[in-house]
Amino acid sequence: MRFEPTDEQRAVREEARGLVREELEPEAARLDGEGAYPGEFLAELGDRGLAGLLLPEEYGGRGGGLVELALVTEELSAGLMSAAAAFGLHVGVAAVVERFGKDDLKRDVLPGMARMGTVGALGLSEDEAGSDKSTLATTARREGDEWVLDGHKRWVTNFEEADVVLTYARTGPADGSGNATAFLLPAGDLELDRRWDTLGARSVSTCRVTLEGVRVPDDRRVGSVDGALAERGRVRTGVNVPARAVGLARAALEDAAAYAEEREQFGRAIGEFQGIRWRVADMTERVEAARLLTLRAADLADRARDDAGRGDADPGRALRLAKVNATEAAVENANEALQTLGGVGYTRDRAVERYLRDARLLTIAGGPNEVHRDAVADAAFERGR
Numbered sequence: 001m002r003f004e005p006t007d008e009q010r011a012v013r014e015e016a017r018g019l020v021r022e023e024l025e026p027e028a029a030r031l032d033g034e035g036a037y038p039g040e041f042l043a044e045l046g047d048r049g050l051a052g053l054l055l056p057e058e059y060g061g062r063g064g065g066l067v068e069l070a071l072v073t074e075e076l077s078a079g080l081m082s083a084a085a086a087f088g089l090h091v092g093v094a095a096v097v098e099r100f101g102k103d104d105l106k107r108d109v110l111p112g113m114a115r116m117g118t119v120g121a122l123g124l125s126e127d128e129a130g131s132d133k134s135t136l137a138t139t140a141r142r143e144g145d146e147w148v149l150d151g152h153k154r155w156v157t158n159f160e161e162a163d164v165v166l167t168y169a170r171t172g173p174a175d176g177s178g179n180a181t182a183f184l185l186p187a188g189d190l191e192l193d194r195r196w197d198t199l200g201a202r203s204v205s206t207c208r209v210t211l212e213g214v215r216v217p218d219d220r221r222v223g224s225v226d227g228a229l230a231e232r233g234r235v236r237t238g239v240n241v242p243a244r245a246v247g248l249a250r251a252a253l254e255d256a257a258a259y260a261e262e263r264e265q266f267g268r269a270i271g272e273f274q275g276i277r278w279r280v281a282d283m284t285e286r287v288e289a290a291r292l293l294t295l296r297a298a299d300l301a302d303r304a305r306d307d308a309g310r311g312d313a314d315p316g317r318a319l320r321l322a323k324v325n326a327t328e329a330a331v332e333n334a335n336e337a338l339q340t341l342g343g344v345g346y347t348r349d350r351a352v353e354r355y356l357r358d359a360r361l362l363t364i365a366g367g368p369n370e371v372h373r374d375a376v377a378d379a380a381f382e383r384g385r
């Protein structure tokens with residue numbers, strides 16, 4: 001049993017932490033307030049090859065695994081969740097292309113993606129295909145060596161900055177069997193319908209887009225015909241969602257503890273009151289539990305790769321547990337931090353109100369927690385039989 005990151009994993013975490021402290025944190029409030037994209041910071045991640053964290057060295061990547069992704073994502077999210085969201089989705093798209101794309105496509109796009117010169121976004125969810133992705137309305141029909149795509153995507157994070165969108169379309173009958181195929185489309189082929197005005201994640205665009213007769217050559221297909229959803233499930237870069245939550249839960253704890261030490265009421269620091277001390281202890285426990293579950297899920301997934309794993313060693317189950325635990329820890333900690341800061345916590349002078357707005361996304365995105373709980377319960381009942 002291992003509970004500690006390796007020296008290399010520690011080093012990449014420290015690298016990300018240093019960058020966040022120097023270049024992201026000082027800008028975070030402004031970026032969130034203006035709804036401005038953290039382009040310079042993400043470009044720096046690209047220059048350092050961190051955007052190619054999961055890609056092999058032959059494409060300019062770092063050859064890391066999901067543990068490294070979780071460690072780096074925690075750091076980015078503690079600085080600004082929007083930056084971690086743009087990063088997580090980009091890295092996830094690159095990983096799917098690397099795993100299932102054809103060699104020519106990989107040689108064409110992955111070196112750019114490793115440098116973040118080519119930015120990736122994900123087009124999966126639709127108006128009627130939210131939690132249930134087996135009901136995609138976007139279709140792709142084959143015409144010779146090309147496919148023709150029609151439909152829409154409801155939520156594409158980072159669409160306005162993206163160069164390529166990994167787009168999922170139905171390629172079989174609408175019988176709920178999830179017969180989807182993935183294509184890497186130039187972002188210019190998708191038309192912007194609207195930019196959503198969101199509660200949090202305000203420094204990254206989230207857009208509804210439409211596709212009308214978009215023609216794409218078969219060599220930009222990523223993975224098998226009809227099998228893209230199952231293939232996507234095997235990549236497990238979704239660990240970036242609980243990792244983002246750990247970052248927010250930790251930032252909330254740090255801000256609350258620092259404030260409680262310095263703020264005095266009734267003749268002493270509020271951190272001396274038992275009500276606050278126990279709150280800080282509970283917040284600490286949530287961070288540690290969420291981080292352990294997240295890193296364990298990442299580690300299991302790295303070791304299992306295509307093997308589904310079984311029982312407690314099933315990375316899919318571990319990921320669901322981490323997702324539910326960490327995202328709820330983030331909401332709880334952000335809320336508790338806000339209470340600890342009192343009135344000033346309710347203002348935009350402090351970051352805790354942003355943590356709460358940003359955390360609120362994470363129990364929904366990456367699949368609502370109810371759906372993950374259902375799947376965990378299914379496995380528990382299965383084992384009990």
Ligand SMILES: Cc1cc2nc3c(=O)[nH]c(=O)nc-3n(C[C@H](O)[C@H](O)[C@H](O)COP(=O)(O)OP(=O)(O)OC[C@H]3O[C@@H](n4cnc5c(N)ncnc54)[C@H](O)[C@@H]3O)c2cc1C
Binds near residue numbers: 198367
């Ligand atoms: C800001 C933002 C960014 C996003 N970015 C992307 C992106 O880049 N790419 C992409 O493809 N998607 C993206 N999404 C979509 C996201 O993954 C979906 O919102 C999510 O999967 C849930 O779908 P839905 O919103 O349609 O909710 P619905 O499926 O309509 O569910 C609504 C609610 O019903 C409940 N519910 C649903 N199913 C069950 C169940 N089985 N049991 C109990 N309760 C249930 C839950 O409480 C859920 O919150 C983004 C969403 C947001 C808000």
